[in-house]
Amino acid sequence: MLTVSNLVKLYGNEKALDNLSFTGKSGEIIGLIGPNGAGKSTAMNIITGYLAPTSGEVEINGFNIQTNPIEARKSTGFLPETPPLYTKMTVYEYLNFAAELKGIKKDRNKCVKSVIERLSLEEVQNKLTGTLSKGYRQRTGMAQAIINNPRLLILDEPASGLDPRQITEMNSLILSLKSDSLIILSSHQLKEVYNLCDKILLINKGKLLFSGTSSEISAGLKNKETAMELVLSYNGVSADSVILENGFAITSKTEKTDRVKYLLTWTGKSEKKDLLISKLLEKGFSLVSLKLRDNNLEELYLKLTEEKK
Ligand code: ADP
Numbered sequence: 532m533l534t535v536s537n538l539v540k541l542y543g544n545e546k547a548l549d550n551l552s553f554t555g556k557s558g559e560i561i562g563l564i565g566p567n568g569a570g571k572s573t574a575m576n577i578i579t580g581y582l583a584p585t586s587g588e589v590e591i592n593g594f595n596i597q598t599n600p601i602e603a604r605k606s607t608g609f610l611p612e613t614p615p616l617y618t619k620m621t622v623y624e625y626l627n628f629a630a631e632l633k634g635i636k637k638d639r640n641k642c643v644k645s646v647i648e649r650l651s652l653e654e655v656q657n658k659l660t661g662t663l664s665k666g667y668r669q670r671t672g673m674a675q676a677i678i679n680n681p682r683l684l685i686l687d688e689p690a691s692g693l694d695p696r697q698i699t700e701m702n703s704l705i706l707s708l709k710s711d712s713l714i715i716l717s718s719h720q721l722k723e724v725y726n727l728c729d730k731i732l733l734i735n736k737g738k739l740l741f742s743g744t745s746s747e748i749s750a751g752l753k754n755k756e757t758a759m760e761l762v763l764s765y766n767g768v769s770a771d772s773v774i775l776e777n778g779f780a781i782t783s784k785t786e787k788t789d790r791v792k793y794l795l796t797w798t799g800k801s802e803k804k805d806l807l808i809s810k811l812l813e814k815g816f817s818l819v820s821l822k823l824r825d826n827n828l829e830e831l832y833l834k835l836t837e838e839k840k
Contacts, residue, residue, distance in 0.1 A: 532556045532713045533578070533683060538587035540573050540737070547573045548584070549737035555713045555730070557682065560705065562728035563717040564828075566836055570737040571717040572612055575685050578715070579609040591683055605634075608681030610689055614672025618661025622652055622671050625660050629675035646674045649704070665692035673701070677708065684708060686716040690723065702727055725828040733835055740835045748827050758782070758830055759804060761793045762819040763811065770816050777807045790819055 533555040540548040548570045555561050563571045576582035578589050580596045580603065589596040594603035617625055626643045635642055647656050650670045655663060660671060669692050676684060689705065690698045702723065705714060718724050724731060725745050733741040741748075763770055765786065774781060774795060782794040797803055808818060824830060 532592060533715075534588075534590040535574075535578065536588045536590075538574065538577060538589070539585045540570070540577065540582070541585045546737045548577070548587075551587070551734070551737065551739055553732055553739065553742060555715065557711060557713050558709060559730060560709050560714045560716065560728045562724035562731045563715065563734060564719070564721065564724055564731060564832060565734035565740075568736075569734045571734060572687055573737075574734070575609070575687050575715070575717065576611070579607060579685050580604055581609070581611070606679070606682040608676035608679060608684045610669075610672045610676040610684075610686045612687040612691070614668055614675070616660035616663075616668060616671060618659060621657050621659055622663070622667075622674075623647070623656040625671065626674055626678060630678050633679040635679060642678060646678050649677075650674045651700075666694060666697050669693055670697075670701075673704070680712075682712050684712050684714045686714065688717055688719070690718060690720055698723070721828045721832060731828065733832060735836050741831065745828070748831055757798075757801065757804075758794065758796045758824040760820075760822040760824060761795055762821070763791050763793075764817045764819050765789055765791045766816070768816075770811060770814075773810055773814055773816075774807065777810055778803060779807060794824075 535551060535553050538548045538551040539546065551570070551574055553561070563574065565571055573582065577584045578596065580600050583597065591603040591607060596603045617628070620628065623643065626646060627639065630639050630642055647653060650673055652667070652670060652674060655667050660668065663671065669689070673686070673689060676686065686705070689701055693701055705716065705727065708714060716728070725748075728745070730742065730744055731748065732739055765788070770791070770793075771781065771784075774793065778799070779795045779797045782796055785792045804821075808821070811818065
């Protein structure tokens with residue numbers, strides 16, 4: 532369905548994309564994550580044909596986006612970072628115009644009405660798009676992206692500007708669209724990406740650092756490194772040496788008057804932490820709390836983006 536091969540985008544001497552390759556098929560949601568400036572929007576703009584790459588290729592349904600843009604874009608929907616709304620049109624007029632641009636002739640009115648209903652835009656359909664709140668702007672942008680039932684749907688930060696309820700609704704909508712489409716979305720909400728996406732691509736400085744499923748992330752990290760947050764009540768004696776002697780690395784340490792909080796990582800078995808706790812208690816330290824860090828994607832993200840700095 533989608534093949535992205537060796538994309539490079541240069542801005543002057545800066546490489547916004549550095550040899551990015553991946554594939555996707557219908558029924559999948561692919562999550563693009565990475566720090567600001569990583570190259571996510573650049574990749575999405577190239578895939579949808581809004582930007583030309585310096586080199587590399589994109590093929591959608593067998594059509595090359597550069598040599599066959601009309602065919603390639605026919606079944607594509609795109610929600611850019613800033614939805615391209617015409618501020619002097621009402622929501623209804625804008626969606627009608629978007630449908631016209633996408634070549635929808637038959638039943639256009641029905642199509643617009645159905646997308647208005649799907650995105651719960653009834654209340655604002657006669658308002659000018661320029662007067663909409665951020666949440667409604669985002670939903671109107673989403674409506675134009677899905678109006679042609681695209682087989683490839685690209686969403687640049689679809690949750691941006693939405694409140695928690697709207698985010699849940701947006702996620703349900705995305706899930707309802709995936710059965711016969713390939714969806715690619717970018718987001719900073721790692722937990723949501725982890726739960727929503729079938730495949731995750733981590734990009735930094737234009738390079739693909741990791742690609743895998745949520746379960747591959749969990750499996751990969753469990754065998755390598757585990758992290759926990761440990762809070763001890765502070766009795767004036769440092770616990771550092773006990774921690775280090777027992778094979779733990781101290782990622783961070785925050786001291787307050789009566790307590791000290793450690794972020795620790797270790798490799799190997801989970802029982803190692805029980806051993807550490809009993810050693811600490813033996814030495815007279817008292818435990819305030821212990822939390823295992825279970826967001827594996829967050830761990831991976833922090834680890835990989837830190838290492839490649
Ligand atoms: P992300 O979406 O991951 O935040 P972008 O794709 O927007 O990242 O940007 C990737 C890099 O390309 C950044 O370093 C950014 O400054 C640079 N960049 C993006 N657009 C332009 C442009 N039009 N001119 C010059 N540099 C750009």
